[in-house]
Amino acid sequence: MIPTYKFKKLVLPNPDFSSEKHNPFPNHYVHIVGVEEEVTILRSLQKPRKITFKGSDGKSYIQMLKPKDDLRKDFRLMEFNDIVNQLLSRESESRQRRLCIRLYSVSPLNEECGLIEWVPNLVGLRLVLHGLYKQKGSVMSTKEIKEASCTTRDPLAKKREIFTKVFLPKHPPVLGEWFKRTFPDAQSWFFARTAYIRTTAVMSMVGYILGLGDRHGENILLDSVCGDAVHVDFNCLFNKGETFEWPERVPFRLTQNMVAAMGPLGVEGLFRKSCACTLRVLRTNANTLMSIVTPFVYDPLVSWPRIVSSSIHNTAEKTNDQALDHVKNIQLRLQGIIVKSRDRSLSIPLSVEGQTNSLIKEAMSIDNLCQMYIGWGPYL
Numbered sequence: 001m002i003p004t005y006k007f008k009k010l011v012l013p014n015p016d017f018s019s020e021k022h023n024p025f026p027n028h029y030v031h032i033v034g035v036e037e038e039v040t041i042l043r044s045l046q047k048p049r050k051i052t053f054k055g056s057d058g059k060s061y062i063q064m065l066k067p068k069d070d071l072r073k074d075f076r077l078m079e080f081n082d083i084v085n086q087l088l089s090r091e092s093e094s095r096q097r098r099l100c101i102r103l104y105s106v107s108p109l110n111e112e113c114g115l116i117e118w119v120p121n122l123v124g125l126r127l128v129l130h131g132l133y134k135q136k137g138s139v140m141s142t143k144e145i146k147e148a149s150c151t152t153r154d155p156l157a158k159k160r161e162i163f164t165k166v167f168l169p170k171h172p173p174v175l176g177e178w179f180k181r182t183f184p185d186a187q188s189w190f191f192a193r194t195a196y197i198r199t200t201a202v203m204s205m206v207g208y209i210l211g212l213g214d215r216h217g218e219n220i221l222l223d224s225v226c227g228d229a230v231h232v233d234f235n236c237l238f239n240k241g242e243t244f245e246w247p248e249r250v251p252f253r254l255t256q257n258m259v260a261a262m263g264p265l266g267v268e269g270l271f272r273k274s275c276a277c278t279l280r281v282l283r284t285n286a287n288t289l290m291s292i293v294t295p296f297v298y299d300p301l302v303s304w305p306r307i308v309s310s311s312i313h314n315t316a317e318k319t320n321d322q323a324l325d326h327v328k329n330i331q332l333r334l335q336g337i338i339v340k341s342r343d344r345s346l347s348i349p350l351s352v353e354g355q356t357n358s359l360i361k362e363a364m365s366i367d368n369l370c371q372m373y374i375g376w377g378p379y380l
């Protein structure tokens, strides 16, 4: 007989996303009665394990066990996204446009490991693109990419030239092809493309407000059943990406493939409208969002980059200064003020449309993209 283990705090939700009733934060508890023997080890950085729990309700629950990662930020971010979804569903325009973020449960177990609900039918953006380029025979090997890449010290003109004359011509847009193949009939293709545009727009705006980085092609996944873009791995928050060796320069990922897959209008039309609609809801509800974000950034449980200091008092003060800075930046963005990462100068408060326009331009700027870390795939 399989022994019954009761995990009081472990929330194992019903992973049926096809149902409108899917609730990633249910208030009933299912406990674990067993673990399936088959485990898949994923290839990404932390080598997470995909495991299946047998629940006391007779159902199977696929989870990702993530080692060497503090999931408390991911957990808090999911709570934040849940509130954003509620705000989006309250406003008539965003509700009509069905703007929302895909949620999944995150259960931090301690400071360095936790469980993430496995969302079925997802495929990584990079994997999709890589597969298509391979079929077309225009895939660049890691060695070729390394040889062609610039160093951080190269001048902007050289970076721009290599990006536009080597990387972009080798990678013509192909993502639209994936939509055509995955959704072969006209109606499902149209719905999938619309869902992709909307979900990309919402997460772009929410990610920008929170300074979410590390949006490489393995942290943005596509749902092969409904077309949604689903973001994972929320460790790089509050503009941490700007401190990397290759500082991140774009407010969100909006690479040439992502734009071309939106159709002949590109970012015009549905994408721009959905971005502006989301931003308007976020800005209108700035006070509510700040009340969620403020304790989040001050939370001593959420690890910030360690500051080497001689006294504990000093460290606490510096951590507080840093937290204060994060809160201030989020507040400014919610007022339509753009903070330039290079010299920290501030723009005048922009209208929702003006802010949306400025962000889309920054995200698509060749000068920004050519200075991104090549492993991020700015050319994809």
Ligand SMILES: Nc1ncnc2c1ncn2[C@@H]1O[C@H](COP(=O)(O)OP(=O)(O)O)[C@@H](O)[C@H]1O
Binding pocket: 042, 044, 045, 046, 047, 048, 064, 069, 104, 116, 117, 118, 119, 120, 122, 124, 218, 219, 221, 232, 233
């Ligand atoms: N909730 C999820 N549902 C389905 N697949 C996921 C989920 N979270 C992550 N993945 C897959 O697992 C991979 C690794 O997860 P990630 O959190 O990015 O780990 P790492 O820190 O190792 O990069 C992702 O690239 C994605 O393909």
Ligand SMILES: [Mg+2]
Binding pocket: 044, 218, 219, 232, 233
């Ligand atoms: Mg990742």
